[in-house]
Amino acid sequence: MTPAVVISCLLVATIFQTGHFAVIETKEAVWAAVGDQASLSCRLSKTKDVLQVTWQKVLLDGEKNLATYTEKYGSRVSAGLEDKMDFQYESLQSCSIVIRKVMEEDEGCYRCLFNTYPKGAMIGRTCLKLCELHGPFINVSRSNSPPGSVVTCSATGRPAPMVTLTVLHQNLSFSHYNTSRVTNINGTVTFTTTVLLSALNNTQVECSVLVQTAALRELLVTVPGLTETSDD
Structure with a gap:
């Protein structure tokens, strides 16, 4: 057994x-x-x-x-x-x-x-x-002020998941790093991480989520650079 x-x-x-x-x-x-x-x-x-x-x-x-x-x-x-x-x-x-x-x-x-x-x-x-673990879920949107891409990654689970965003290019880092935690009625916890990425070229960003009893889950997304997007 x-x-x-x-x-x-x-x-x-x-x-x-x-x-x-x-x-x-x-x-x-x-x-x-x-x-x-x-x-x-x-x-x-x-x-x-x-x-x-x-x-x-x-x-x-x-x-x-x-x-x-x-x-x-x-x-x-x-x-x-x-x-x-x-x-x-x-x-x-x-x-x-x-x-x-x-x-x-x-x-x-x-x-x-x-x-x-x-x-x-x-x-x-x-x-x-x-x-239980649901996610990760990634959303990318454009920010004009300050200029850059807003990357949001979230996951829902119990116990509370750990959500980490990582930029996969050297010499680049996030700014305006924020996190939020919401406890849901069913006892699960939704954890959200939001960052601002200011990169001239397309950049790969990885979101990883982990709860203490499950295997690490990872999701990659390509974030358009400032030179790759047109003005709104």
Whole structure:
């Protein structure tokens, strides 16, 4: 089984449980695009006497059991979820599940419970977040004052995309560099970069956009030089 490629920050959480401290290592956030698969993992930093590992989805009215693992019975996925998820790696000290074909309803937080004897459950928490990226989109218009070409590049995504404009000719640079950021109702962010390019000849400009979970996207455009355009 091929694991999902995810980029996220590692969170080492210290959980207080029934009078003792236990450290569970997990990822604070796992990002995945709709249709991809995502891996959720938890690991005990110190060996404990674990009887069972349980994965749950956190709901508004409580938790829903998704899967369990014991040495005696092996891994078990709740009825109706067999095609949706499975154990990727299973042991009583470290356990991970994979969620296939991620959908919007899969977004949210999940708990891993290491049920120990005689102390009870030690609980870790990790959250699955959806990512998306639209763009880049480039627009070029003419400016008379100051003279030059206004180049605008934008992209929309979540998490917020990084938008970069680069001139691909030496000894040329942008002026009047501006950026804007708008948070949309659906949780995506639109990031726009606008620059003024004053070049006598045609110039290639590259716009690159990046979100932390997707491959870099690049778009090239040829900007007409001041000597290549007629007066408005």
